[in-house]
Amino acid sequence: MRRPRSASLEPLAGVELDRLDLDLGERSYPILIGPGLLGSSDSYAGLPRSRMAAIVSNETVAPLYARALADALAARHERVVQIVLPDGEAYKDWHTLDRIFDALLAEGCDRQTVLYALGGGVVGDMTGFAAACYMRGVPFVQVPTTLLAQVDSSVGGKTAINHPRGKNMIGAFYQPRLVVCDLDVLDTLPERELSAGLAEVIKYGPIADPSFLDWIEANIVALRTRDKAALAHAVRRSCEIKAWVVGQDERESGLRAILNFGHTFGHAIEAGLGYGQWLHGEAVGCGMVMASELSARLGLMPASFVERMRRLVERSGLPVTGPALGAQRYLDLMRVDKKNEGGEIRFVVIEALGRAALRPAPDALVAEVIEACTA
């Protein structure tokens, strides 16, 4: 398995505009990373021009950045509609999605209309899915405003809404035309959201790049205190690994599943507590500890790896102990997961530092993991 070119282990000395390309043939697109990008019209050069555009955001982010984005787009589109959704995972459902469709139709948006997702993972997933379905598909752009969205959810074209019976069960693989990661927007991010984003940054270490894991451990304080150069490196390296994985397996027929490290346990926590109680990144952080524990109990990794992961997740400001839902409830919730096949739960486990695999595990062993890792 060829890895993407190795990243520098030092944070960049200065922060400059960086550009990656996700290579998917005719669906390829650039990922821009740097300060001051959101409000610069240059960032959007190369996109299709159209009469109409719509900025989809939420009530928290829109007041901060929608105006700057609309101004930057003024030269590209005659009219830029704003669609503001309620904030939170609890609203990632059909009802809220239909508010997007309804607004687009009410405003007379045609099949050339470009949608701009301005927000975190929920806004990005919903706007992407709306773009996939509106008139059978319109172009869209990701302008992620959380660390989590910048390092993970805005890249790779996974879009979805939740169903009462399971997270992200209804959706599409639908690629954006462009991803704009403006590092300046991380300044306004609440601390809890920053930590949640770090969970997805950490993920890339054990599944793909041991030296990146070393780097995160060495720079976790710089990251939590929002050192721009450290954040720039974390976003860049995360997007690089994600682009490399997605470029090989766009529709998750194999390799791409490793990006779900920690997510099987994490989704059970989110669904079990009710969406929105824990942030997605918080559930993934705790889920990674549980998946590391499972890897150890399967004899793949030493106990010291579990401790290392637990310590790093904790230092990131994330929970390391799962809620006490009971092992059976966890198992029931995990049985509804897109990675499963033939009724068998499949987990992303670490086989060696930097190498992950998808495999089943006996219910009894999983129950032991849950007992060991929940309050």
Next chain:
Amino acid sequence: MRRPRSASLEPLAGVELDRLDLDLGERSYPILIGPGLLGSSDSYAGLPRSRMAAIVSNETVAPLYARALADALAARHERVVQIVLPDGEAYKDWHTLDRIFDALLAEGCDRQTVLYALGGGVVGDMTGFAAACYMRGVPFVQVPTTLLAQVDSSVGGKTAINHPRGKNMIGAFYQPRLVVCDLDVLDTLPERELSAGLAEVIKYGPIADPSFLDWIEANIVALRTRDKAALAHAVRRSCEIKAWVVGQDERESGLRAILNFGHTFGHAIEAGLGYGQWLHGEAVGCGMVMASELSARLGLMPASFVERMRRLVERSGLPVTGPALGAQRYLDLMRVDKKNEGGEIRFVVIEALGRAALRPAPDALVAEVIEACTA
């Protein structure tokens, strides 16, 4: 513009199994046409095997054919779930779509599950869209049981649901793995549905094949009395033309729009009266007369062409006079159409027999057409 190979002008002497291929690279698939196909396990050879499958049908069709289909699939899937929807265009909405998702999740259907759409255009469009979205995409098969679905909607991967503000506004381009057109199921089709299907058969003449138009005129009685050989030829030639168009323009960036001849006026009729009052094919039949009238008033075609189309639509058992919604209401309804660009309504018009084009027309001229063609 290269045409598909010319079809015989005579009905086939005997009716045999026929196979066409829709060429879309890795998304290519066969279209099987013939008697006795639905209940034969041979028809489904070559599909992915999976533990679970779901037959999605409606309360009219399921009692007639679901059992035979399930039996034919028994060797391919461990468990075949049946999902029965209410019958009719009025149910082609999110609420009914969610019944499919809910049943699939309740039954523990995984990402390998194959969906079989058993029914007419509504069942096919909804099942296809459900397949496109369920866990971000599962394989599906079209088993169309109406003439309209066999000659048009089951082929080409257009899937959608209606939105209160417009028909087929929410959907996806998502190709089936196989289309099975069993001619025997047309025996149980109500006369009104048979006529509705003939509208889409007739369509292919003026837009692509003048000799097919001649053939339909010569065989309209045989078609309405369900002569198997005549139906076989009509289905075969219709699918052939549709496959040829879709093969060149899967996502309707140009040519494919000609398949919407009669549909702009038709959709306005359906939406204006409320979905389900007129059958889709009835609205398209009347819409073709109106689009022919528009072609004449634009100076593209002689008045004799309009009379020819009106006569053929009438002989097919279809309405040729639109409901009196008022010209303004028609125009308002047609302004919400996926073919439109920059707020301008675009119509499929006939430029010469066998050649169609997409173009705008002045509101005043369109209003004249509406006045001339409505009660």
